[in-house]
Amino acid sequence: VKRLRSRHIGLVMGLGSQPEEHEEAEKRLMRKVTLHIIPYVGFLYLLCFIDRVNIGNAKHNMMEDLHLSSTEFGMIVGLFFVGYCIFEVPSNLMMKKMSPSKWIARIMVSWGILTAAMALCSRYWEFLLVRVLLGAAEAGFFPGIIFYFTFWFKKRERALKIAFFYIFAAVAGVFGGILAHFILLMDHWNLSGWQWLFVIEGLASSLVGVSVWFLMPDYPHSVSWLTPDEKMMVMNRLKDDHAAGTSSSSDANASSVNVAVKAISWREVRDTMLDKCVLTMSARVLRMVRIFSMSSGRSSPARLFKSISAFLQTMLEKRRP
Numbered sequence: 001v002k003r004l005r006s007r008h009i010g011l012v013m014g015l016g017s018q019p020e021e022h023e024e025a026e027k028r029l030m031r032k033v034t035l036h037i038i039p040y041v042g043f044l045y046l047l048c049f050i051d052r053v054n055i056g057n058a059k060h061n062m063m064e065d066l067h068l069s070s071t072e073f074g075m076i077v078g079l080f081f082v083g084y085c086i087f088e089v090p091s092n093l094m095m096k097k098m099s100p101s102k103w104i105a106r107i108m109v110s111w112g113i114l115t116a117a118m119a120l121c122s123r124y125w126e127f128l129l130v131r132v133l134l135g136a137a138e139a140g141f142f143p144g145i146i147f148y149f150t151f152w153f154k155k156r157e158r159a160l161k162i163a164f165f166y167i168f169a170a171v172a173g174v175f176g177g178i179l180a181h182f183i184l185l186m187d188h189w190n191l192s193g194w195q196w197l198f199v200i201e202g203l204a205s206s207l208v209g210v211s212v213w214f215l216m217p218d219y220p221h222s223v224s225w226l227t228p229d230e231k232m233m234v235m236n237r238l239k240d241d242h243a244a245g246t247s248s249s250s251d252a253n254a255s256s257v258n259v260a261v262k263a264i265s266w267r268e269v270r271d272t273m274l275d276k277c278v279l280t281m282s283a284r285v286l287r288m289v290r291i292f293s294m295s296s297g298r299s300s301p302a303r304l305f306k307s308i309s310a311f312l313q314t315m316l317e318k319r320r321p
Contacts, residue, residue, distance in 0.1 A: 026233065029233055033220075036217060036223075036225060041148070041165065042168035043208075044108065045145065046171060047201075047208060048141050048205075049169045050175070050201055053172075053176055054115070056077075058180070065192055076128060080132070081135055084136070084139045088139045088143050092147055094140070095144045096147075101212055101215075103144065104144060105216070107141050108212060111205060112207075114130055114134040115134065115205065116198055119191065119194075119195035151218075154237060183197045183200055220235050220238075221235060
C-alpha cells in the first residue's frame with residue numbers, strides 16, 4: 001500500500017501543478033472504470049429483468065395448458081415478492097462477507113435454475129413454492145449491484161451510474177418481448193412454448209452466472225486492467241469521499257473496500273434488520289400482497305401476510321425515537 005501511495009503521489013506530481021490537469025486525468029480514469037463496469041452489470045440486469053417478466057409473456061399459454069384461473073395466476077406472480085422482500089437484506093450481508101463476483105454468480109445461477117424449474121411445474125402449489133424460492137434467490141441482485149457501485153464510485157457519481165444501469169431494464173422490456181414471441185412458437189420434445197421460455201431464459205442466466213464468477217471485477221485493487229497508480233487513485237478518491245461523510249477519524253481512515261470486506265458482527269445484522277427503512281418497505285410490500293390476497297378470495301394467505309405486516313409495523317413503532 002505504501003508503494004502504491006508513493007506511486008500515486010508521483011503520478012499526481014507528474015501531472016504538473018495545475019489542478020485542471022489532475023482533474024482531467026481523474027475523468028479519464030473514471031471513464032475507463034465506467035466502461036468496464038456499467039455495460040457488464042447492465043447486461044446482467046437485462047437478463048435479470050427478462051427472467052422476471054417472462055411469466056407475463058407466458059401467461060396466456062400457461063393458463064390455458066394448466067387450467068389456471070386469473071386469481072391463481074395472480075397469486076403465483078405475487079408470491080415472488082414475498083421471498084424477494086424477506087431475503088434482500090440477508091443477501092447484501094452475505095455479499096459483504098463474500099466477494100461481489102462470487103455472490104452475484106451464486107444469485108444468477110440459482111435464479112436461472114429455479115426459472116428453468118418452472119417448466120416442470122404442473123400443479124398450482126408447485127408454482128407457488130418455486131416462485132417464493134425464486135424471489136429469495138433473486139433478492140440480492142439489484143441491491144447488491146447498488147452496493148457494488150460503492151466500491152468504485154463516489155456518492156455524487158452513483159446517481160448517474162444507476163440511471164445508466166436502469167436503461168438496460170427498458171431494453172430488456174423490448175428485447176424480452178420479441179424473444180418471448182419466437183420462443184413461444186416452439187413445441188418440441190413434449191414441451192410447450194411457455195415451458196421452453198422458462199428453460200431457455202433460465203439456463204442462459206445460469207451460464208452467464210458461471211462466467212460472472214471469473215469475469216466480474218471485484219475491487220479496484222484486484223483488477224488487472226488498472227495500473228498500480230490508477231488503483232491507488234481510485235481507492236484514494238473513495239477514501240476521501242468516505243471521510244467527507246463521516247465525523248470520526250477512525251471511520252475516515254477506512255476506504256469503501258475495507259468497509260466491504262471487514263468481518264460482520266451480529267450487532268450489524270440486528271441493526272440492519274431493525275432499520276426503520278427496512279421495516280417500512282417490508283411492511284408496505286407485504287401489505288400490498290395482503291390486499292391482493294384478500295381481493296382474490298384467498299383468506300389463509302391474507303391472514304398470514306396481515307400478521308407479518310402487523311408485526312413489522314409494531315417493530316417500526318418501537319424503533320421510532
